[in-house]
């Protein structure tokens with residue numbers, strides 16, 4: 480995708496996420512790898528609802544600002560995900576209500592924040608890790624992400640929001656939406672003894688669609704009931 484089209488795509492997806500209430504105010508940020516080894520990133524204090532394609536932050540391969548506005552202060556988050564997930568081409572980070580709510584519940588498993596509720600959650604978001612709370616922009620969050628060693632394409636930051644990587648910008652956006660909707664389903668069904676996908680049904684999706692889950696963990700789905 481050319482630089483111009485990539486810029487337009489970031490603004491279009493940003494507006495769509497904002498207009499559906501998936502990240503309020505000036506929260507949330509998006510980054511995409513560019514062909515020259517650098518990144519296009521949404522600027523600091525910019526609402527995803529009205530991004531200007533010409534003012535997106537362009538970073539070089541070393542992370543230095545080449546043009547555009549000052550980038551989001553959550554850059555360390557993005558950098559750590561790209562470092563540990565070589566195939567990631569785009570990252571979406573939102574402050575979406577249901578995913579944030581999920582992070583504050585006492586029973587959440589940090590290695591599988593959501594049970595296998597729907598096939599599309601597994602196929603798009605895989606399995607989601609939960610990291611502890613860090614002050615926004617705290618470089619320590621990068622170390623916590625590196626600690627996951629790239630095993631997860633979707634991560635929740637406690638009391639903050641989801642961070643989701645994708646092979647394309649579209650894939651990262653769609654996976655973030657699946658994560659948010661699955662968190663909403665979890666909250667709707669919490670304490671109602673819902674029937675989640677069985678281990679055999681999860682295994683069937685893994686085999687049939689080549690879903691990549693962190694090794695070993697999907698054999699022992701925890702019981703949220």
Ligand SMILES: [Zn+2]
Pocket residue numbers: 506507553572573574615639640
């Ligand atoms: Zn944030």
